[in-house]
Amino acid sequence: MKRSTALGALILIGALSLGVKAYQPPAADAPKVIEVEKVKDNLYVLRGGGGNTAVFLTATGVVVVDAKNPGWGKPILDKIKELTPKPITTLINTHTHGDHVSGNVEFPATIDFVAQENTKANMEKMPIFKEHNGVGMTKRTFKDKMTIGKGADQIDLYYFGPGHTNGDAWVVFPALRVVHAGDIFANKGLPLIDGDNGGSVLHIHESLTKAHSGIKNVDTIINGHTPKNTTWADLQEFADFNHEFLTWAEGELKAGKTPAQAATEWKLPAKYVGYSATVPALFGGLEGRIKRLQDELKK
Numbered sequence: 336m337k338r339s340t341a342l343g344a345l346i347l348i349g350a351l352s353l354g355v356k357a358y359q360p361p362a363a364d365a366p367k368v369i370e371v372e373k374v375k376d377n378l379y380v381l382r383g384g385g386g387n388t389a390v391f392l393t394a395t396g397v398v399v400v401d402a403k404n405p406g407w408g409k410p411i412l413d414k415i416k417e418l419t420p421k422p423i424t425t426l427i428n429t430h431t432h433g434d435h436v437s438g439n440v441e442f443p444a445t446i447d448f449v450a451q452e453n454t455k456a457n458m459e460k461m462p463i464f465k466e467h468n469g470v471g472m473t474k475r476t477f478k479d480k481m482t483i484g485k486g487a488d489q490i491d492l493y494y495f496g497p498g499h500t501n502g503d504a505w506v507v508f509p510a511l512r513v514v515h516a517g518d519i520f521a522n523k524g525l526p527l528i529d530g531d532n533g534g535s536v537l538h539i540h541e542s543l544t545k546a547h548s549g550i551k552n553v554d555t556i557i558n559g560h561t562p563k564n565t566t567w568a569d570l571q572e573f574a575d576f577n578h579e580f581l582t583w584a585e586g587e588l589k590a591g592k593t594p595a596q597a598a599t600e601w602k603l604p605a606k607y608v609g610y611s612a613t614v615p616a617l618f619g620g621l622e623g624r625i626k627r628l629q630d631e632l633k634k
């Protein structure tokens with residue numbers, strides 16, 4: 336055995352023995368498990384692999400809302416085949432983020448791709464659609480409201496102003512009294528605010544309140560990331576929570592505190608039962624949110 340080969344073998348053995356303890360399969364190789372919740376006879380939520388996906392069965396085909404992380408388009412399509420033989424006709428994206436739109440590129444290029452107009456502009460900046468020659472890119476947009484289908488198959492799309500991004504669509508299934516809210520109401524806790532894509536700490540509570548008063552006859556909310564659906568009353572509470580946070584953060588800034596100083600002082604108000612007290616690190620954590628507000632107030 337040549338010395339270099341022996342050395343290589345030793346390194347390999349070392350790596351393998353280390354590997355027994357430390358090896359974690361890369362996310363791309365991990366089994367892609369999708370959990371299905373039947374919300375109504377013709378509406379399902381698919382959980383896992385990114386944002387929550389809604390699957391709506393209409394007389395003419397399947398409408399999907401959001402398509403998860405890269406590599407999760409095919410698992411979504413496979414799961415839908417277990418639910419129905421109907422063809423996919425439409426994919427609606429609630430907003431531009433990679434954990435909601437990346438699976439788009441694995442859907443049939445011929446279907447209708449729908450999103451709010453700002454979300455289309457944001458998606459056009461994403462490398463994944465360039466890498467796939469535009470497959471999965473939004474074909475049809477709306478500004479404030481659009482209706483697709485009618486009767487039992489009707490879907491109403493609304494945009495009520497900036498929050499998580501500047502293109503957060505509310506996807507309502509009126510016959511079922513259900514809405515997919517995407518990440519403008521991702522879960523119960525301080526929301527992620529993506530300033531680079533037009534998200535707004537200053538205005539999110541207004542957009543949430545407008546949705547709550549502007550959308551009628553809804554009982555159930557499919558949230559961007561919760562393991563369970565929430566209620567229409569939860570949306571009002573979430574709007575109040577965001578308003579209260581804004582009032583607090585504005586007070587801190589007016590008192591001359593820097594975002595970093597203010598960030599050390601925030602406490603989750605006790606009345607928001609079931610809310611997370613930990614702030615996700617994404618978009619600068621708590622300090623990043625207060626900084627975003629500071630920048631918005633300067634405008």
Ligand SMILES: [Zn+2]
Nearest residue numbers: 430432499518
């Ligand atoms: Zn998002």
